[in-house]
Amino acid sequence: MFDSLNEQQKKAVEICDKNLLIIAGAGSGKTKTLTYKIAYILKNNLAKPYEILALTFTNKAADEMKQRIVNIINTSIENFYIGTFHALSLRFLRKIGKNYTIYDKHDQEMLVKDIIQSLNLDKNKFSPSKISSYISKLKNSANMEFPTKEIEKIYNMYEERLVNANAADFDNILINFINELKKNDELRLKFQNQFKFILIDEYQDTNNI
Incomplete structure (x- = not known):
């Protein structure tokens, strides 16, 4: 062997x-x-x-x-x-009835783009792809400090819309599973x-x- x-x-x-x-x-x-x-x-x-x-x-x-x-x-x-x-986190979540719709990178950027438009922000200053990447970086960091109030607003609306759609991006798969372990x-x-x-x-x- x-x-x-x-x-x-x-x-x-x-x-x-x-x-x-x-x-x-x-x-x-x-x-x-x-x-x-x-x-x-x-x-x-x-x-x-x-x-x-x-x-x-x-x-x-x-x-x-x-x-x-x-x-x-x-x-x-x-x-x-x-x-x-x-x-494996998604597998465990589904075992306890958490059947999220999974948003890939394209879905994330489309959601962020829609939020930016709804807030009437300059799309040249607030790029959906860059903001999406920054949101992911925030979620993977121990420091949840936002550089601007606009980005904080985008982030909060992004998370709210994920919840309302019973959806999760790749980072939320891990975060949601961790939260389930913490509270259950x-x-x-x-x-x-x-x-x-x-x-x-x-x-x-x-x-x-």
């Missing part, structure tokens, strides 16, 4: 009784090590597939991880929780008790959310 791993990677795979942070350069096999760790956990019956939460930043990385695990230990991925932060003790305890292992690929790229 470990033939393609070096000694440090093998050690990282086998440590399963405490928190572990892998620090290594690009292309050194961090994702590969994480994948083998999941396979090791399953092969040694340390957890069931549904008791492991593995988070990635891209669908491609998640799909590759699933396929590698199947190849290593020849198992089904039916009950796996391996995916992007957004995909039963739900939070369910996830805390369910997942014995939480593994994060490219952990250094995580933000405040």
